[in-house]
Structure formats: structure tokens, C-alpha cells
Amino acid sequence: MDLRGGPGRRLRLGVLAEVFTPELVDAVIAEHGRGERRRRILPARLVVYFVLALCLFARESYEEVVRLLATGLPGTTALRRVNKSSLCRARARLGPEPLESLFRSIAGTLATPETPGAFWRGLRLLALDGTQIDIPDSHSNATTFDGPCLQDRTPTGFPQVRAVVLAEVGTHAVVDAEIGGWRDGEPGLAVPLARSVGPDTLVIADRGFWSSAFYRDFHAVRGAHLLARLPSNKLGRKRHDLPDGTFISEIRPNKQRMLRAKKEGQPFPKEMVFRVIPFAVDGKPWWLATTLLDPKQHPAVELINLYRQRWEVEMAFDEIKNHLGVSGPLRSRTADGIRQEVWAFLAVHHALRKVMHTAATSGPAVDPDRVSYLAAVRVIRRTVVAQVATTAVSLQHALVEVCEELRHRLLPARRRREQPRMVKKPPSRFPQKRSRSGMTKAEVGRWHGSKKPRSARPAPTGAPG
Structure with a gap:
């Protein structure tokens, strides 16, 4: 099934299609020669949108993200049945360079x-x-x-x-x-x-x-x-x-x-x-x-x-790592996959911020800090699942609705706070895993953070004295 001329061409990222236009995506694919030479169920443009969607839905599996992208589009049965290994190979074929160019094009x-x-x-x-x-x-x-x-x-x-x-x-x-x-x-x-x-x-x-x-x-x-x-x-x-x-x-x-x-x-x-x-x-x-x-x-x-x-x-950084992504390691187990993923996160974050700035200036200008980042992520996720932006008219209409909703949910003005650096996370109730040197992570931190000269430090068990 060739999705280049079928329903796959209508796959978008909701209102983020205003930033990641099909023409821009095709241009970065052609720039790096990643266009497909034969019919594929996962053409390069679709894979770019899939990698970007992985950042919007960072807690979902590969298969679930594909199903969310294909929701509401007729004729995408074969796409919804794609397995994880096929998606991994498609990401490897694409490589990190198109995502880096995509970020630099919009940044x-x-x-x-x-x-x-x-x-x-x-x-x-x-x-x-x-x-x-x-x-x-x-x-x-x-x-x-x-x-x-x-x-x-x-x-x-x-x-x-x-x-x-x-x-x-x-x-x-x-x-x-x-x-x-x-x-x-x-x-x-x-x-x-x-x-x-x-x-x-x-x-x-x-x-x-x-x-x-x-x-x-x-x-x-x-x-x-x-x-x-x-x-x-x-x-x-x-x-x-x-x-x-x-x-x-x-x-x-x-x-x-x-x-x-x-x-x-x-x-x-x-x-x-x-x-x-x-x-x-x-x-x-x-x-x-x-x-x-x-x-x-x-x-x-x-x-x-x-x-x-x-x-x-x-x-x-907090928005990218904790609110957009997950508070833990990234997905990819290869170096190229990691680079691709990081550039995709940066691109999606910039696109989100662009929509939020549009919302902050669509009426009487307000401080962009008052536009809720979490609210923007949730609203834009809904537009992706609904596939609301398949035409230019529906895209503009959806963008106006998103901006109106974000302006109705403005945060209060940020109060000025000053707080010294400190560890707020309580110690774990589980035993700490020791490294091959025999030290816990806390002991390792104290070892590296010691102000004593090396000769005065106590030698840890199994570590060089």
C-alpha cells in the first residue's frame, strides 16, 4: 500500500502543521537524500511526523503513537498494523540529519x-x-x-x-x-x-x-x-x-x-x-x-x-525533559537514534512555544510566561488525535481555537521567588545499588565532592587509593 498518494499524505501533527508543513518536511528529506526509491508503507515524510509525534506522546509505545496518528483517517488499516521493528528500521533509514535540519529551519x-x-x-x-x-x-x-x-x-x-x-x-x-x-x-x-x-x-x-x-x-x-x-x-x-x-x-x-x-x-x-x-x-x-x-x-x-x-x-530545560518528555532516559538505544530524538524534542518544543507566543499576542499582549505550557501540550495533543488540520482552512480555524483556549487559561503573574539550591527529593526506601567499587551513589558523590586533598581522602573499598 503506497501511503504517499493516499491517506498517509493527510497525516499531520494537528495545529503544529502550521510549523511543520509538508513542503518543509519534504525539503529536508530531499536535502539529505532520504526519499524512498520504492513504495513503502512507511514513507520518509510519515516517519518524520512519527518521530515528532513520539515527542508529543513520550509515554506511549511506538504502535500506540502510530494508531493515534492514523485515528479518523480511512484506509489506514495497514498503517495501524505496523509493528515496532518496522518502525525502528524506518527511523534508522531516516537518520538524525533531517530532524536537525528541520529544527534549524524553524528555530x-x-x-x-x-x-x-x-x-x-x-x-x-x-x-x-x-x-x-x-x-x-x-x-x-x-x-x-x-x-x-x-x-x-x-x-x-x-x-x-x-x-x-x-x-x-x-x-x-x-x-x-x-x-x-x-x-x-x-x-x-x-x-x-x-x-x-x-x-x-x-x-x-x-x-x-x-x-x-x-x-x-x-x-x-x-x-x-x-x-x-x-x-x-x-x-x-x-x-x-x-x-x-x-x-x-x-x-x-x-x-x-x-x-x-x-x-x-x-x-x-x-x-x-x-x-x-x-x-x-x-x-x-x-x-x-x-x-x-x-x-x-x-x-x-x-x-x-x-x-x-x-x-x-x-x-x-524543565519543559523539554519533564513536561514534554518523560523524567527518565530517552527511547533510543543507538547513537543516531539519540541524536534524532534530541533534535526532534527541540523542534517540537520550539513549535509549541511558537503557538504559545501566538496565543500571548493574539489579543492584548500578555507575558508568554502566563500561557500554561502543560495546557498547550494537552490541547495540541488533542488536535493531533482529532486530525483537525487536514486543510489550510481547518488549520487556521483550529489554530484560532487553540489560541482562544490558551488565553482563557492564563496563569497568574509569576511571583518573584528566591530559593537556595538544595535536594528536595527524599531518600529512597530501597537499598542503594552498589557499583563495582563497592560504593553507593551517595558515597560516590561525597567522594567526588570532597574538598580534602587526595592524600587525605579515605580510600573506598575496591577503588584506587
């Missing part, structure tokens, strides 16, 4: 100047951060991505894939992303994301990202302004003090690194000039670095409050 900023909380003094607010996602403990995943382990290479948990994203603060939309393994550092994965910034953006980042390469790629080359937390050993050499208590500082990269970068065709600027903003949190000194040097035009107090907006990217 970008969503906020307009009227979007509350998206701009500050004419600069678009972007947040940069990374996260780890547990993946199944298969041989392919473990050898490709690796995971946390002891010094003797004894694994202490699931393998993990690392994702570094650049997200829009006002809408939580992921503008750009890079993925790698557990051992790939976040600063290294963040370097390519400079392609998505410009002179009208302010990138807010944690202290682990501040470096000569970060300054060069984001500010010196692309012109973006930076606001990042500084460790105490990167304050640089003070040039002069400013009236508001801040000071201008500079750092000159070492000569060897500058020569190496010059040979690679990416020379560093001779000096990094930035403004240091000192302040205190619970009596402990903190420092912020920014390329906004004028204290009158960009007050230090506002920049300190603005740095807290970096946590908006953590909410985007």
Missing part, C-alpha cells in the same frame, strides 16, 4: 518589541546554558556519549547526552543548539552558537562560559553584548574605577594561545576589555562581567537583576 527568535520581558533597553535577551539527558545504557550509547564514572572508569549511572542551547528569555524558545557527549565541555559546544547572535542581543551566561574564545566569537566577531558571572581568578587587570562602584578591566590572552589561534585562522583580539560588577549574595562576593561599559546607560543594579533572568533557560 529562531519569536519575540517582538511588544512581547513583555523579551527586551531590555533595546537589546534582545538570550540565555546560554547546557544540560545533560539520561539515555539507555546500550553499547552504542555508552561508547559514543559516555557518562559519569569513577576514576577507574566504573560507571555510576546512565550514559548522558549533553545539549547546550541558546534560548530567548522572554519566550523560552530555543534559538540554536549543539549536542555532544558527556565528556564534551559546555564552553566548547557553545562556540558555534555565536552564529545566532548579533549586535542587538544581550547573551546572559553562567560563569563556566566566560573565556577568550567566548568573548571573541560572541562579542568581537558577532558584536553581541555579554553578561556573565565571573570566577574570582578571571577578574583581569583593573584599568580604572567607575562612579557606580564597578570598574573597567582587561585580560590579554597568552602569546602561545594567540599564535595557535592565528594559525587556525581564528585570531584572538589583543585584549579583552570588559566591565566588572561586584556584588554580594548571602555575604559572599560575586562578580559579573559585561561588555556594556557605560554605567549611566546600563546601570549596575539593573544588570544584577537582569542576570537572574538566566534561569529562564532552566525552565525551558
Whole structure:
């Protein structure tokens, strides 16, 4: 049965068909040469929609997701009878590249100047951060991505894939992303994301990202302004003090690194000039670095409050990992399957955020934070099951109805909260599984987190002394 010319061509993702149009899906398939050369019951376009649906229905099985996609469409009996092994092979034929291209085709900023909380003094607010996602403990995943382990290479948990994203603060939309393994550092994965910034953006980042390469790629080359937390050993050499208590500082990269970068065709600027903003949190000194040097035009107090907006990217991670997906490992047991799945999650999350932003601005503009993410996920799942968007007219009508429903379910304005980091999950009542070193996970954490010198640490049973 050839679904390319039959009911399979009408399979959509509800109102998300406004974002994932058939023309766009066919274009990314053709770009990577994944089009089928013979008649298949699972053509490439259908498989793309199936992978995206796996993210919307993350708790359902392969077969159930296919049945949900085919609900209400006549002539899809053969599709509803497809087994899991056929779906796995179809995913393997498709590969991760079309899903990455699909994400990059739709990704970008969503906020307009009227979007509350998206701009500050004419600069678009972007947040940069990374996260780890547990993946199944298969041989392919473990050898490709690796995971946390002891010094003797004894694994202490699931393998993990690392994702570094650049997200829009006002809408939580992921503008750009890079993925790698557990051992790939976040600063290294963040370097390519400079392609998505410009002179009208302010990138807010944690202290682990501040470096000569970060300054060069984001500010010196692309012109973006930076606001990042500084460790105490990167304050640089003070040039002069400013009236508001801040000071201008500079750092000159070492000569060897500058020569190496010059040979690679990416020379560093001779000096990094930035403004240091000192302040205190619970009596402990903190420092912020920014390329906004004028204290009158960009007050230090506002920049300190603005740095807290970096946590908006953590909410985007929570939406992807816990509310859209499942609070556990992903599905795929192969490295290509994991990459395909991560790109699909990022694409679906961006599409959801685009619909939510449309809802927030469809009437008098409200803060996108007030549009419930869980409500949006549930409403859009219903449109997928109902297959409401099979024509352009029904798609527009369904999108209007979705926006109206989301606006009727607005959340109250978010209250400002400050909470120290702490573990809220209670200890398990079950015995802890011990690794080959004989330590529990809690003991492993204490071992790695100890501040004592190595010679003063107690040697665990079975671990190198």
C-alpha cells in the first residue's frame, strides 16, 4: 500500500502543521537524500511526523503513537498494523540529519518589541546554558556519549547526552543548539552558537562560559553584548574605577594561545576589555562581567537583576525533559537514534512555544510566561488525535481555537521567588545499588565532592587509593 498518494499524505501533527508543513518536511528529506526509491508503507515524510509525534506522546509505545496518528483517517488499516521493528528500521533509514535540519529551519527568535520581558533597553535577551539527558545504557550509547564514572572508569549511572542551547528569555524558545557527549565541555559546544547572535542581543551566561574564545566569537566577531558571572581568578587587570562602584578591566590572552589561534585562522583580539560588577549574595562576593561599559546607560543594579533572568533557560530545560518528555532516559538505544530524538524534542518544543507566543499576542499582549505550557501540550495533543488540520482552512480555524483556549487559561503573574539550591527529593526506601567499587551513589558523590586533598581522602573499598 503506497501511503504517499493516499491517506498517509493527510497525516499531520494537528495545529503544529502550521510549523511543520509538508513542503518543509519534504525539503529536508530531499536535502539529505532520504526519499524512498520504492513504495513503502512507511514513507520518509510519515516517519518524520512519527518521530515528532513520539515527542508529543513520550509515554506511549511506538504502535500506540502510530494508531493515534492514523485515528479518523480511512484506509489506514495497514498503517495501524505496523509493528515496532518496522518502525525502528524506518527511523534508522531516516537518520538524525533531517530532524536537525528541520529544527534549524524553524528555530529562531519569536519575540517582538511588544512581547513583555523579551527586551531590555533595546537589546534582545538570550540565555546560554547546557544540560545533560539520561539515555539507555546500550553499547552504542555508552561508547559514543559516555557518562559519569569513577576514576577507574566504573560507571555510576546512565550514559548522558549533553545539549547546550541558546534560548530567548522572554519566550523560552530555543534559538540554536549543539549536542555532544558527556565528556564534551559546555564552553566548547557553545562556540558555534555565536552564529545566532548579533549586535542587538544581550547573551546572559553562567560563569563556566566566560573565556577568550567566548568573548571573541560572541562579542568581537558577532558584536553581541555579554553578561556573565565571573570566577574570582578571571577578574583581569583593573584599568580604572567607575562612579557606580564597578570598574573597567582587561585580560590579554597568552602569546602561545594567540599564535595557535592565528594559525587556525581564528585570531584572538589583543585584549579583552570588559566591565566588572561586584556584588554580594548571602555575604559572599560575586562578580559579573559585561561588555556594556557605560554605567549611566546600563546601570549596575539593573544588570544584577537582569542576570537572574538566566534561569529562564532552566525552565525551558524543565519543559523539554519533564513536561514534554518523560523524567527518565530517552527511547533510543543507538547513537543516531539519540541524536534524532534530541533534535526532534527541540523542534517540537520550539513549535509549541511558537503557538504559545501566538496565543500571548493574539489579543492584548500578555507575558508568554502566563500561557500554561502543560495546557498547550494537552490541547495540541488533542488536535493531533482529532486530525483537525487536514486543510489550510481547518488549520487556521483550529489554530484560532487553540489560541482562544490558551488565553482563557492564563496563569497568574509569576511571583518573584528566591530559593537556595538544595535536594528536595527524599531518600529512597530501597537499598542503594552498589557499583563495582563497592560504593553507593551517595558515597560516590561525597567522594567526588570532597574538598580534602587526595592524600587525605579515605580510600573506598575496591577503588584506587
